[in-house]
Amino acid sequence: xxxxxxxxxxxxxxxxxxxCGLVLGPQLQLGGEGITTVLxxxxxxxxxxxxxxxxxxxxxxxxxxxxxxxEQVRQTGVTCELTLTSLGVYKAADFTAFARSLFVLPExxxxxxxxxxxxxxxxxxxxxxxxxxxxxxxxxxMANRLKAVGVKFDLRILATGPDISRGWxxxxxxxxxxxxxxxxxxxxxxxGPDLANVGVRKPDMNWQLIHLYAPKAxxxxxxxxxxxxxxxxxxxxxxxxxxxxxxxxxxxxxQGYEVVPTTDAKNLAAYLASLKATVPLYExxxxxxxxxxx
Amino acid sequence: MNPTVKTTFSVCTNEIDxxxxxxxxxxxxxxxxxxxxxxxxxxxxxxxxxxxxLFADCQFLTFGRSQAAANDLLLYGFCIPAALGVLLWxxxxxxxxxxxxxxxxxxxxxxxxxxxLIGTIAILTGNSxxxxxxxxxxxxxxxxxxxxxxxAVTAAATxxxxxxxxxxxxxxxxxxxxxxxxxxYSTANLFLVSNQVPRGVVQAIIGWWFGNNLIFVWLAxxxxxxxxxxxxxxxxxxxxxxxxxxxxxxxxLFFGTWAGIPxxxxxxxxxxxxxxxxxxLTLVPLIAIAxxxxxxxxxxxxxxxGGPFCFIKFGMLCFIASTILYISLAxxxxxxxxxxxxFGTAQTQLQLLGFFAMILFGAIYEILPRIMEAPLPFPKAxxxxxxxxxxxxxxxxxxxxxxxxxxxxxxRDAAVPFxxxxxxxxxxxxxxTTGQLLILLGSLPLVLNLFVMTIRWKVAxxxxxxxxxxxxxxxxxxxx
Numbered sequence: 001x002x003x004x005x006x007x008x009x010x011x012x013x014x015x016x017x018x019x020c021g022l023v024l025g026p027q028l029q030l031g032g033e034g035i036t037t038v039l040x041x042x043x044x045x046x047x048x049x050x051x052x053x054x055x056x057x058x059x060x061x062x063x064x065x066x067x068x069x070x071e072q073v074r075q076t077g078v079t080c081e082l083t084l085t086s087l088g089v090y091k092a093a094d095f096t097a098f099a100r101s102l103f104v105l106p107e108x109x110x111x112x113x114x115x116x117x118x119x120x121x122x123x124x125x126x127x128x129x130x131x132x133x134x135x136x137x138x139x140x141x142m143a144n145r146l147k148a149v150g151v152k153f154d155l156r157i158l159a160t161g162p163d164i165s166r167g168w169x170x171x172x173x174x175x176x177x178x179x180x181x182x183x184x185x186x187x188x189x190x191x192g193p194d195l196a197n198v199g200v201r202k203p204d205m206n207w208q209l210i211h212l213y214a215p216k217a218x219x220x221x222x223x224x225x226x227x228x229x230x231x232x233x234x235x236x237x238x239x240x241x242x243x244x245x246x247x248x249x250x251x252x253x254x255q256g257y258e259v260v261p262t263t264d265a266k267n268l269a270a271y272l273a274s275l276k277a278t279v280p281l282y283e284x285x286x287x288x289x290x291x292x293x294x
Numbered sequence: 295m296n297p298t299v300k301t302t303f304s305v306c307t308n309e310i311d312x313x314x315x316x317x318x319x320x321x322x323x324x325x326x327x328x329x330x331x332x333x334x335x336x337x338x339x340x341x342x343x344x345x346x347x348l349f350a351d352c353q354f355l356t357f358g359r360s361q362a363a364a365n366d367l368l369l370y371g372f373c374i375p376a377a378l379g380v381l382l383w384x385x386x387x388x389x390x391x392x393x394x395x396x397x398x399x400x401x402x403x404x405x406x407x408x409x410x411l412i413g414t415i416a417i418l419t420g421n422s423x424x425x426x427x428x429x430x431x432x433x434x435x436x437x438x439x440x441x442x443x444x445x446a447v448t449a450a451a452t453x454x455x456x457x458x459x460x461x462x463x464x465x466x467x468x469x470x471x472x473x474x475x476x477x478x479y480s481t482a483n484l485f486l487v488s489n490q491v492p493r494g495v496v497q498a499i500i501g502w503w504f505g506n507n508l509i510f511v512w513l514a515x516x517x518x519x520x521x522x523x524x525x526x527x528x529x530x531x532x533x534x535x536x537x538x539x540x541x542x543x544x545x546x547l548f549f550g551t552w553a554g555i556p557x558x559x560x561x562x563x564x565x566x567x568x569x570x571x572x573x574x575l576t577l578v579p580l581i582a583i584a585x586x587x588x589x590x591x592x593x594x595x596x597x598x599x600g601g602p603f604c605f606i607k608f609g610m611l612c613f614i615a616s617t618i619l620y621i622s623l624a625x626x627x628x629x630x631x632x633x634x635x636x637f638g639t640a641q642t643q644l645q646l647l648g649f650f651a652m653i654l655f656g657a658i659y660e661i662l663p664r665i666m667e668a669p670l671p672f673p674k675a676x677x678x679x680x681x682x683x684x685x686x687x688x689x690x691x692x693x694x695x696x697x698x699x700x701x702x703x704x705x706r707d708a709a710v711p712f713x714x715x716x717x718x719x720x721x722x723x724x725x726x727t728t729g730q731l732l733i734l735l736g737s738l739p740l741v742l743n744l745f746v747m748t749i750r751w752k753v754a755x756x757x758x759x760x761x762x763x764x765x766x767x768x769x770x771x772x773x774x
Contacts, residue, residue: 004453004461004469011470011547015477015507018551022503022565023481029562030499031492062420064358070634074558165708173560175495183424183486184497186560190634190705191343191719193712215346221713223720225342225357226350 036176039280049180049274056271059264061183063227070187071196071275073169076161078286080139081154082131088150092124098149099130107141127154134160156287167201168194169277171284177277192224199276206246208269209261214251230265233257306390308667313392314383315665317448319748320403321379322658326741328371328410329651333734336364340730343723354418362429363417365642369427369509370438371410373650374475375403377516378445380657381468383665384523385449388465389456395448402444409437425486425497427505435483439476446472463539463586467519470547471512478507495561506554509642510620513650514546517613518583520657521606525587528603528660529596534589542582549575553620557629573624580617587614600677605656608684612648616641619695631706636719637698640691647733648687655679655740662747671746675739686732689725697722 035044049057060066087095096119103112111131118130131142139155146153158164159171173196178184202208207218213231215222231245236258243266244258253259261269280286339360341348349355378399386393393399413430416422422429430438449472453465482504486497526533533539552572555565587610598604619641622628632638659676663669670676697719704715 004465007461007466007469008473010544011473014544014547014551015474017548018503018507019477019481021552021568022555023485023500026496026499026561026565027485027492030494030496033494061422061424062359063353063356064362064422066424067358067361072560074630074633076630162706162708166712172558175560175562177560178494178498181494181497182491184495184501185424186498188426188556188634188638189636191716219713223343223346223713223716225346225348227356228347228350229353229356 030175033175033179035179036281039282039285041279043279045279045281046177046179046277050270052267052270053274054182054271055263056267056269056274057182059230059268060271061185063230065195066185066187068187068189068191068224069193069195070190071181071194072173072186073163073171073194073196073277074161075159075164075172075284077134077159079132079134079158079160080136081129081156081158082139082142082146083127083129083154083156084146084151085127085154086152087124088152090149090151092122095119095151096122102142102145105141107138111138157285159284159286163194166193169197169200170288171277171280171286173277174281174284176281176283195272195275197276197278199273200278203273205266205269205273208272209265210245210247212265212268213245213259213261214247217248217251227265230262230268232260232262234260307387310386310390310392311383311664311667313396314386314661315751317393317396317399317403318379318383318661318665319744320400321375321382321406322662322744323748324403324407324410325372325376325379326737326744328367328375328407329737330734330741331414332364332367332371333730333737335360335367337727337730337734339364340723340727343720344727353420359418359420359422362422363414365646366417366427366429367410367414368646368651370413370430373513373646373654374442375406375410376654376658377471377520377650378402378406378442380520380654380661381471381516382445382449382452383661384464384468384520385452388458388462388523389452390458391452391455393448394451394455398444398448402441402448405437405444406441409434409441412437423487425482425501425504427508428482428486428501432483432487435479435487439479439483442475442479446476462523463533463536463543464519464523466540466543467515467522470543471515471519474507474512474515478504478512498559499555499561499565502554502556502559507551509645510553510617511546511550513645514550514579514613514617517609517650517653518542518546520653521610522586524602524606524653524657524660525590525610528598528601528606529590529594531590531594531596534586534593538582538585538589542579542586545582546576546579549573550579553624556633557624557626558633570624570626570629573621576617576621580614580621584614600680602656602660604680605652605659608680609649609651609653609656612644612652612687616644616649619644631702632698633702635698635702635705636694636722637702640694640698643694644687644691647683648691652683652687655683658740658744662743666747666751668747668750670743671750672739672743676743679736679739682732683736686729686734686736688729690729690733691726693722693725693729697726 037043038045099115099119102108111133115130122128131139133139143155163169211218212227214226215224233253236256240258241260243260247259280288338355339357342357382393382399413434416431416434417429421431423431482500485492485500491497522533549572552569553576555569557566557570559566591607596603623632623638623641701715701719704710704718
């Protein structure tokens with residue numbers, strides 16, 4: 001390091017390497033990625049957003065909603081769930097006895113307690129979840145035994161983790177979810193809940209609009225700032241606006257006035273209602289509660 | 295020592311300092327104003343948490359906008375231009391030659407400040423690009439980029455004319471900083487703010503790469519470079535082992551530039567994995583730099599009493615703390631709890647204010663009396679600034695980090711309602727806002743000293759000018 005040239009070469013090499021690795025590399029690997037298909041289906045994913053949804057995303061960007069909200073669900077693992085749906089020829093008591101007979105299997109040793117808890121005193125109500133474990137082979141083993149005796153069951157794969165338990169999504173977010181996001185705003189602070197699937201939780205546009213106008217009107221403990229500037233407070237003219245918000249009396253404007261959402265507010269609500277990643281993908285499998293296609 | 299040599303040397307130093315005066319005032323003056331504006335706007339932003347409907351009818355100050363504008367003002371408004379000023383001075387001092395092309399950085403400073411102004415207005419009016427740390431739209435970005443290049447050219451030219459051939463550790467760090475910024479800033483803008491942006495999550499990856507290289511690597515290069523110049527200089531003792539310094543420099547560049555991809559990000563798994571390994575490896579530069587500091591600061595036991603040395607020492611301690619927080623954020627075990635909480639904010643603010651801004655305060659107070667050839671007008675206020683800002687930073691950052699930890703543990707436990715987790719953080723925000731107020735208060739002495747000195751200098755200039763006009767013309771000229 002006696003000469004400037006040495007420093008210069010070292011610096012160029014270091015920055016260049018990381019540039020190749022984290023700018024060029026991802027671009028080559030993901031840049032050409034297009035639409036994928038839903039797991040076990042030919043449906044395309046993701047769907048092209050509508051014009052209003054795209055405009056709404058610009059409102060989201062302009063107002064910095066990402067400063068308080070993330071749009072990325074994390075998952076810590078997967079778990080398999082075996083749920084009985086029909087015992088076939090068995091009665092509940094017969095089945096319990098049969099299940100007990102399986103306890104001797106060495107590979108089930110770890111699960112006998114859980115199994116015993118599940119079937120002890122069970123009166124035959126369906127559906128009945130009897131086994132929940134991240135170990136896929138055990139569940140398959142069990143499934144084969146049940147199949148052999150004609151018992152019907154559901155085998156479901158579920159994503160796990162605090163985000164999933166909070167109801168923020170049914171699986172983790174993956175690269176494919178953001179194909180049409182422009183700009184991609186993953187966010188880095190959760191002052192408010194994750195919004196990657198807010199369209200599933202709150203599909204109602206009116207709910208979204210009222211929440212934006214007065215968050216406390218839908219959740220009295222809310223600390224989200226109201227976005228009243230996205231609405232217009234105006235005198236009711238000869239005919240009241242069909243869009244006017246139906247607010248609870250506490251938040252309603254003075255007599256003779258109405259609160260009308262601006263185009264920005266409507267687009268934003270459309271964008272929020274469109275946020276959903278409900279389908280399983282190859283890289284993020286799970287068994288949907290309501291199948292993607294009936 | 296030969297007395298004649300001494301005098302020529304000091305004449306030369308005066309000349310160097312004088313050559314820096316106008317460019318540095320242009321860079322520091324605007325930077326100091328942006329600092330106050332950024333700190334004030336940051337307090338305005340956080341008020342949305344204390345009183346959610348405060349700005350419900352004012353779109354310009356809504357949290358999402360004011361927060362981004364405030365952070366950018368601290369980084370682009372204050373940290374970078376002020377650091378460029380300090381860098382120019384260090385370069386001409388180390389080269390033992392007056393600043394080359396002194397008019398160029400003056401132009402650059404004005405372009406830069408104009409860019410910051412445009413960028414800030416753009417964010418507040420809803421025209422941010424939506425990418426973290428890259429919020430300024432294209433016109434502002436072009437100005438910043440051009441201004442940076444111009445300054446870098448001046449620095450390189452000054453280096454080229456150097457009288458003193460040795461290369462010091464400060465040189466390596468500052469050189470790399472000059473190279474890194476244009477590279478990452480142009481990459482990020484070309485990829486993310488152009489007409490042909492990549493689709494999907496590649497945007498986020500490039501954004502993380504950029505953010506890490508700016509907030510972690512660039513600030514580290516520039517900040518440590520400045521500290522490695524000033525600490526030995528003020529203490530009058532040599533810098534610690536240069537073998538450690540070079541290890542720190544190279545490993546910071548080779549490992550640090552890969553950090554920044556969060557664990558569990560919705561991207562192919564190799565990226566976060568590689569990134570977290572590299573982040574863990576930044577322990578190497580951290581330890582190397584800490585050893586150099588240990589040898590430079592602790593071993594020689596210099597007493598600073600609130601002066602520039604104190605600022606820089608405090609800054610380097612914050613650097614160590616903030617890097618440790620950064621590494622812990624990348625560690626999969628902790629990141630699961632700390633991710634998406636106020637802990638990240640604490641780390642960033644510690645890096646920006648505790649580390650970088652504090653070093654800049656020290657450097658500016660050290661440089662100002664020399665380039666202005668006058669003592670600081672309010673030296674007591676400058677000392678008070680050290681204590682007020684230092685306390686402010688602790689009050690700002692520690693509650694945020696602890697609050698973030700508690701918030702993270704609550705969010706992780708799905709049995710705890712989400713609102714409870716947010717409410718916990720709110721408690722800590724009350725304290726951290728007090729810290730922000732102190733930091734704002736602490737920044738006023740800098741503005742005061744800087745502007746009183748500038749005004750006095752301008753008045754003196756004006757007086758010389760007037761007396762020159764008024765002075766009776768010499769006999770010879772009257773005749774002619």
